[in-house]
Amino acid sequence: MSKEITPRSENYSQWYNDIVRKAELAENSAVRGCMVIKPYGYAIWEKIQAQLDKMFKETGHENAYFPLFIPKSFLSKEAAHVEGFAKECAVVTHYRLKNDPDGNGIVVDPDAKLEEELIVRPTSETIIWSTYKNWIQSYRDLPILCNQWANVVRWEMRTRLFLRTTEFLWQEGHTAHATEAEAVEETHKMIDVYAEFAKEWMAMPVIQGHKTENERFAGAIDTLCIEALMQDGKALQAGTSHFLGQNFAKAFDVKFTDKDGKLNYVWASSWGVSTRLMGALIMTHSDDKGFVLPPKLAPIHVVIVPIYKTPEQYETICAKANEIAKRLRVLNITVKVDDRDTQKPGWKFAEYEMKGVPVRLALGSRDIENGTVEVARRDTLTKETIEMESLEAYITNLLEEIQTNLYKKAIDFRNENTYTCDTWNEFQDILENKGGFVYAHWDGTAETEAAIKDKLKVTIRCIPFNNKQEDGVCILSGKPSKQRVLFAKAY
RNA sequence: CGGGGUAUAGCGCAGUUGGUAGCGUGCUACGUUCGGGACGUAGAGGUCGGGCGUUCGAGUCGCCCUACCCCGACCA
Numbered sequence: 001m002s003k004e005i006t007p008r009s010e011n012y013s014q015w016y017n018d019i020v021r022k023a024e025l026a027e028n029s030a031v032r033g034c035m036v037i038k039p040y041g042y043a044i045w046e047k048i049q050a051q052l053d054k055m056f057k058e059t060g061h062e063n064a065y066f067p068l069f070i071p072k073s074f075l076s077k078e079a080a081h082v083e084g085f086a087k088e089c090a091v092v093t094h095y096r097l098k099n100d101p102d103g104n105g106i107v108v109d110p111d112a113k114l115e116e117e118l119i120v121r122p123t124s125e126t127i128i129w130s131t132y133k134n135w136i137q138s139y140r141d142l143p144i145l146c147n148q149w150a151n152v153v154r155w156e157m158r159t160r161l162f163l164r165t166t167e168f169l170w171q172e173g174h175t176a177h178a179t180e181a182e183a184v185e186e187t188h189k190m191i192d193v194y195a196e197f198a199k200e201w202m203a204m205p206v207i208q209g210h211k212t213e214n215e216r217f218a219g220a221i222d223t224l225c226i227e228a229l230m231q232d233g234k235a236l237q238a239g240t241s242h243f244l245g246q247n248f249a250k251a252f253d254v255k256f257t258d259k260d261g262k263l264n265y266v267w268a269s270s271w272g273v274s275t276r277l278m279g280a281l282i283m284t285h286s287d288d289k290g291f292v293l294p295p296k297l298a299p300i301h302v303v304i305v306p307i308y309k310t311p312e313q314y315e316t317i318c319a320k321a322n323e324i325a326k327r328l329r330v331l332n333i334t335v336k337v338d339d340r341d342t343q344k345p346g347w348k349f350a351e352y353e354m355k356g357v358p359v360r361l362a363l364g365s366r367d368i369e370n371g372t373v374e375v376a377r378r379d380t381l382t383k384e385t386i387e388m389e390s391l392e393a394y395i396t397n398l399l400e401e402i403q404t405n406l407y408k409k410a411i412d413f414r415n416e417n418t419y420t421c422d423t424w425n426e427f428q429d430i431l432e433n434k435g436g437f438v439y440a441h442w443d444g445t446a447e448t449e450a451a452i453k454d455k456l457k458v459t460i461r462c463i464p465f466n467n468k469q470e471d472g473v474c475i476l477s478g479k480p481s482k483q484r485v486l487f488a489k490a491y
Numbered sequence: 492c493g494g495g496g497u498a499u500a501g502c503g504c505a506g507u508u509g510g511u512a513g514c515g516u517g518c519u520a521c522g523u524u525c526g527g528g529a530c531g532u533a534g535a536g537g538u539c540g541g542g543c544g545u546u547c548g549a550g551u552c553g554c555c556c557u558a559c560c561c562c563g564a565c566c567a
Contacts, residue, residue, distance in 0.1 A: 013561090032559085088566075157492080157565055164566070237567060276567055307526050346527040353527095364526055374526075491567085 005354075007288045012232040013160075019282055020161045023291040023355045026278075033159040033166030040355060041278065043299035045169065048277055049149065051201055051296075052171065055193050061145045061173060066127050068151075069118035074126040077251040084218020085122045088155040092118040120153040125219065125244070125270055128174045129252040136176060136266055139258045143186075144176040162279035163236075163491055170274035176266045178258060180245070183267035184222075187243040190271040191224040194239035202277065203294040203406040204228050204284045205414055206238060207437070207486060209462025214446050217270075221245035227461040227486065229414045230283040233435015235461045235488035238280050241271035279491075284410050285379075291356030292378055294406050295399040301334045302395060303357045305348045307364035314341070321363050324373070324391060331396055353378060358402050359395060379405055420484070427475050427487075431458050437488050441481035443474035452476055452487070461486045 005018035020026050025041030037045065053063070069092065076082045096112030121127065128146070135141060149171045159165050173190060177183040191208055198206045206226035216223040220242035228238050246265040249255070254266045285292040295301055304325060306317040318339045325335040336357075338348055345362065352360055362374040373391065376383040379402050386394055417436030421427040427440055442448060442460065452475075453459050463485045472481045 028559090152567095154566075156567095158561095158563095168567075170567080240567075272567080274567055305526095309525060344525050344527095344529070346525080346529080348528085349526095350528045362526065366526075 005288065005290060008231065015288070016279075016282065017161065019286055019291050019354075025282075025291070026161050028161070031166075033156065035161050035165050037169075037275070040299065044281070044293070044297055045275060045278060047297045047299065048201075049171070052193075052197055052273070053147075053149075055197060056147050056171075056173065059189060059193060061147045061175075063148060064146045065148050065150070066124050066131065068121055070121050070124075070127045072117045072119055074130055075119055077126060078219045078247055080247070081125065081219035081251075085154070089122055090120040090153045090155055092120065121150070122152055122154045123270075123272075124148065124150070124152075124172055125174065125248055126252070129248040129254060129268070132174075132176050132266070133252050133254045136254055136256050139178045139256055142176055142178045142256060142266065143182065145173075145186075146175070147171055147173040160279075162275055162282070165275075168275050170272050172270060172272040175269045176249075176254070177269070178256065178264075178267070180267050183245075183269050184243050187222070187224055187241045187269045187271070190269070191226060191239070191241040194226050194241070194271075194273060198226055198228065198238060198280075199407065201294065201296045202281055202284070203296075203403055203410060204238070204280060205407065205411040207462060207464055209464040209467070209486065211240075211462060212446070212449055212460045212485075214449055215459065217242045219244060219247050220270075221247070225462055227488075228280055228284065229417060229437055229488070230280070230491070231413065232283070233417055233489070235437065235490045236276070236280050236283070237461070237490065238277060239271070239273040242269060244268035244270060285406050286356065289381070290354035292406070293356035293358060295358045295403050298356065298358050299334065300336045300355075300357050301399055302328060302336070302359045302361060303348075303352050304335065304337045304361045304363060305345055305352075306337075306339055307345045307362055309365075313365055314339075316368060317363055317365070320368060321361075324361065324363070324388075327392060328395060331392060333395060333399070349376075353381075359398060377402060379409075421475060422472070424475055428456060431456050431487065431489060435489060437461070437486055439484040440475040440487055441472035441483070442485045443477045443479040443481050445477075445479075448474060448477050448479075456489075458487050458489055461488050461490060 005022055006014040008015045023040065024038045026035045026037045029036045075085065093114055094108045094112045095114060096109040097106045098109040100107045132144060135144060151167055151169050153167050156164050156166060175183070175186050177186060195206050195208050198204045206228045208224065208226055211223040211225055217240060222243040224241045225237050226239045228236050230236050246267060248268050249265040255263050256266055258264050281293070281297065282291060285294065304321040306314065306321050308314040308317050318337070321337045321339065325337050328335045349360065356378060358378050360376040360378070362376065367373050371388045372385050373388055374383055374385050375394070375398070377398060414437070417434070419430050419436060419438045421430065421438050421440045427438060430436060430438055449460055463483070467483050469483050472484070473479065474481045
């Protein structure tokens, strides 16, 4: 492994790739556009999953699992939906291989053609609503509040580790309700869950809002999102929650009898976050020395590096290190004692910095004599020598402080890179030269939105919740506007 | 799918007018080291992406594939 990662100032994309690879989060696989998530990266995803799963269950949801394959005809039942996904679907056409009659290995058996092609799910609305049809007859069967953890495939032109891969891991919630109000409430409830998770666990500030019609999910009436600002000034959509109205209920003929004995279509929501959150995590906190992880999502909170010269010292110091580890583990702190004799301290220091371990303890003979330990924190790269007895309180407090500090740094960064613009020149200058979030007036038309996208590659990230209503004129068209919306270049 | 690249040791690369392949790093062993990615010595590791052609001779020249990367368009 080489010693350097590309600085952000030199090449941000390269820096991102270096972190993903050198922190051993993921790597490209033998399959085009698909990644291998390595153990350390997967451990972080598992922590993300565990917490979200808990939050879903606390809000009344249950996990279920639906098939990977979707009959082609299902996908086309909702017009906007098929329009949105048709161009990026992997299609299964055959179910058997055979030996090549010409002796060139193995070929698809032309006799094993499927009667109806199967689509590898790009999202599961259709297969789930075809199933819900069988589950729902009466208002007593509602609501249905299901989530599934799954992989999906979208055949993207260009991929980037975690941010956009052909296959990715995610969770998708799919709910069915008796009333519109209830489905809308669910849609909002879940975007709030995502926002809370982003803030409290990822230490990542997000803006919640509505997507414009252009940016809406294919098949949704309304799409809510959380948008985060990355260090290079680009926005990342980190999660979405859709109010689907009765679109899928109508497409799959899912009706129920209400209390008055009337037959009605069911109301729906769907919501999801993906392994893209890993990319968000990297680009929110990391620096030129490597990955920086908020303690709440760190697979290892504290690493202890013993420093020794002789075998006797090794014995003594490792014994002490294990004792410290034991004391900390009682407090639910994950501790790794790196007692490998095969790597040297300096190497280990660099390694754990690369991997973003929040706290590192160095323990040498000096410390054993003095009853101290050296504590280094990853977020600030500062070191302190502290008394051994007060370690528990100190570390507990430090982990909380790092979590808080990371959020503060991220929100300070976002504030410094959020602008309010009233002229096109200023708007253009900021978005082309600095990047960041820009609040500006928009006339509300899809044409203007598209024209701005065309000129600057800038999109409306969202119309924030509780947006201040104020009279103004559109940044591009000069037509009257009632509110500012959030613009940015996006991933 | 348009434009531009790249393909040589696990990884990153060099290879001159065509003459039989090298550097860094990593790996293995031993010794000295060990509080910020140590050093020395000795080793192992390559059908040069694939195919066809030119030539006495091809990593190098020509043609045809294939894969991947970057910039666009598309997108969580």
